[in-house]
Amino acid sequence: MSKRATTIWTAWVALLFLGCAGWAGDRKPAGTFGLFVENDVFALSDGGYTNGVKLVWVSPGLGDGPGKGRGPRWLDRMSRTLTPSRTLDRRRFVSVALGQSTFTPEDIIRKDLIQNDRPYAGYTYAALGFHRAAPSSMESIEIDIGIVGPDSFAGDIQEFLHRVFDWSYPEGWANQLKDELALGIAYDRKWKVRPAGKKGGGNWDLITHAGGSASNVFTGAGVGIEFRLGRRLPDDFGTALIGPGSDSASLFEGTAQGFPGGGHSGFHVFAALEGHAVARDIFLDGNTFRRSHRVDKLPFTVDIAAGIAVRHRRLKASLAYVYQTKRFKGQELKPLLGSLNIAVLF
Numbered sequence: 460m461s462k463r464a465t466t467i468w469t470a471w472v473a474l475l476f477l478g479c480a481g482w483a484g485d486r487k488p489a490g491t492f493g494l495f496v497e498n499d500v501f502a503l504s505d506g507g508y509t510n511g512v513k514l515v516w517v518s519p520g521l522g523d524g525p526g527k528g529r530g531p532r533w534l535d536r537m538s539r540t541l542t543p544s545r546t547l548d549r550r551r552f553v554s555v556a557l558g559q560s561t562f563t564p565e566d567i568i569r570k571d572l573i574q575n576d577r578p579y580a581g582y583t584y585a586a587l588g589f590h591r592a593a594p595s596s597m598e599s600i601e602i603d604i605g606i607v608g609p610d611s612f613a614g615d616i617q618e619f620l621h622r623v624f625d626w627s628y629p630e631g632w633a634n635q636l637k638d639e640l641a642l643g644i645a646y647d648r649k650w651k652v653r654p655a656g657k658k659g660g661g662n663w664d665l666i667t668h669a670g671g672s673a674s675n676v677f678t679g680a681g682v683g684i685e686f687r688l689g690r691r692l693p694d695d696f697g698t699a700l701i702g703p704g705s706d707s708a709s710l711f712e713g714t715a716q717g718f719p720g721g722g723h724s725g726f727h728v729f730a731a732l733e734g735h736a737v738a739r740d741i742f743l744d745g746n747t748f749r750r751s752h753r754v755d756k757l758p759f760t761v762d763i764a765a766g767i768a769v770r771h772r773r774l775k776a777s778l779a780y781v782y783q784t785k786r787f788k789g790q791e792l793k794p795l796l797g798s799l800n801i802a803v804l805f
Contacts, residue, residue, distance in 0.1 A: 491517045491710045493802040495558075495701050501780070501797020507565065507577065508783075508794055510617070511701045513558035517590075517710045520550040554588035554601075554710070558701065561613040562742045565792060567629040575789050578752040579635035580742045581613020582606070582676065586703065597696045598648040599670075601703050607676065607741055608638030636741070636751050643674020645703030649696045663688045666697040675747045677703070678739040683762075689727020693770055698729055698777045698800060700762065710802050724771045729779070731764040743787050755788040764798065773804040 497511035564576035584605025591598050605611070614632035621628050647670030654663065664687050671680035685697045695710070737758055745753030766779025776799075783794040 490519050491802055491804045493517070493710045493800065496799045497701055497781070497796055499794065499796040501799075507562065507786070507790075507792070508560070508796065509563050510561040510613075511558070513556055513701050515554055515556040515710060517554045518552050520552060550592050552590045552592065554586070554590065556586040556588070557584075558586070559583045559611065559613055559616070560701070560742075561617055563617075563629060564631065567631060568627055570630040570633070572634045572752060573631070574752075575754070577743055577754055577787060577790075578745060579614065579629075579632050580607060581609075581611035581617075581635065582641065582742070583611040583613060584641060592696070595651045595653070596649060597651075599646070601645045601647075603641065603643045603645070603674065603676075603703055605641040605676070606638060607641055607746075608636055610638050634752060637746050637749050639675070639741070639746050639748070641674060641676045641741075643672055643676055643703060645672035645674075646670050647703075651696060662690065662692070664692055668697075668699075672703045674703075675739070676741045677737075679735055679737040681733060681735040683731060683733030685729055685731035687727045687729045689725065689768075691725030691770075692727050693725065693768075693775060698731070698764075698766065698768060698779065698798075700733075700764070700781065700798060724769075726767070726769045728767050729765070729777075731762075731779075733762045733764075735760045735762075740786075757785060757787055760784050760786055766798070768800075775802040775804075776800065 493513075493515040495511070495513040495515065497508075499507065499509050560582045562577060562580040564573045564579070566573060566576070582605055584603050586601050586603045588599055588601040590600075614629070614635055617629055618632065620626070647668060649666060649668040652665040652667075666685045666687070667683065669680075669682045672678065681702075683699075687697070737756060737760060740756050741747065743754050743756040745751040761784045762781055763783075764779045764781045766777055768775065768777035770776070778800075779798045781794075781796050781798055783796070785793055
C-alpha cells in the first residue's frame with residue numbers, strides 16, 4: 460500500500476472514530492444504521508456501474524429541538540455553523556459513512572484496454588454529513604474524502620468475489636485509473652408534500668429534491684421527484700440512490716424512537732425520476748492530473764427507479780430496480796441495476 464493510501468485510510472478511521480465517539484456509552488437512542496447496496500447482478504448483468512456499497516450511521520438529534528441527543532461539542536458547533544436553524548421544529552443530525560463504488564467495461568473477460576468503453580475504476584471513500592430536518596423539508600451538506608485507483612481495493616474485491624462465486628473473472632483491472640486523492644463537498648435539499656391535514660401515516664406523499672456537488676470525482680447538479688403510495692408511510696425523505704448528500708434521506712424519522720403512523724408496520728411502493736447535469740465524472744473523464752483512459756461523457760443523464768419498501772418496528776428495507784440512460788458516447792447497453800436499502804433504528 461502506498462504512503463498516500465495509508466494516510467487516507469488513517470484519515471478515514473479517525474473520521475469514523477471522531478464522528479461516533481461522542482455517543483459512546485450514551486443511554487439515549489444511538490441513532491440509525493443503514494446499509495445501501497447497488498449491483499447489476501440483480502439485473503443479471505455485469506458491467507458499467509457494477510457495484511456500490513455504503514454503510515451509514517446517522518446520529519440522534521443534536522442541540523435544541525425535539526429528539527435532541529448528546530454528542531461531541533465540536534461536532535454540534537460545526538453542525539450549527541453549516542446547518543443553522545432558528546426554529547424548534549427543525550432538528551439537526553450528523554452522519555458518518557464509508558463506501559465503495561466499482562466500474563468496469565461491459566466485456567470484463569478481455570485483458571486489453573478497450574478504447575471505446577469506460578475505464579476500469581474503483582473508488583473508496585468516507586463521508587461526514589450535516590443535516591437539518593423539518594417536518595416537510597430537509598437539507599444536507601456532505602464532505603467526502605477518498606481514493607480512486609488501485610489503492611481503493613475495489614478491483615481486488617471484485618476479483619476475489621468473482622473467484623469465490625465462480626462468476627466471469629474480470630481480466631482487465633491492470634488498465635484501471637491511477638491512484639488519485641479524492642476530495643469533495645455536496646449540498647442537497649428535499650421538500651415533502653403530503654395530503655392536507657396528514658402529519659404522518661398518510662397513504663401517499665410526494666418528495667422533490669435539488670442539489671449539486673463539486674469535487675475532482677464528480678461535479679454536477681441534479682433534480683428529482685419521488686411518489687410513494689402505501690400503508691403507514693415512514694416519516695422520512697424517500698429512497699435515494701447512493702450519492703453525495705442525498706442517500707441518507709431514508710434514515711431520518713420524524714420521531715426520536717420508533718416509527719410514526721399509528722402502528723408498528725407499514726409498506727409502500729414508490730417510483731422516482733432523477734436528472735443530472737454532469738460537468739465532470741472521473742470514471743468517464745479519467746484521472747485529473749495524469750494521463751489515463753477516458754471516454755466522451757454525455758452532459759445530461761436520467762435515472763428511473765421503481766420499487767417496494769416495508770418497515771416493522773425499528774427495521775426498514777426497500778428493493779428497487781433502476782434504469783439509467785447512457786452515460787457516454789458509443790455506450791452500447793443502457794445500465795440496469797438493483798438497489799437494496801436496509802436501516803435499523805437503535
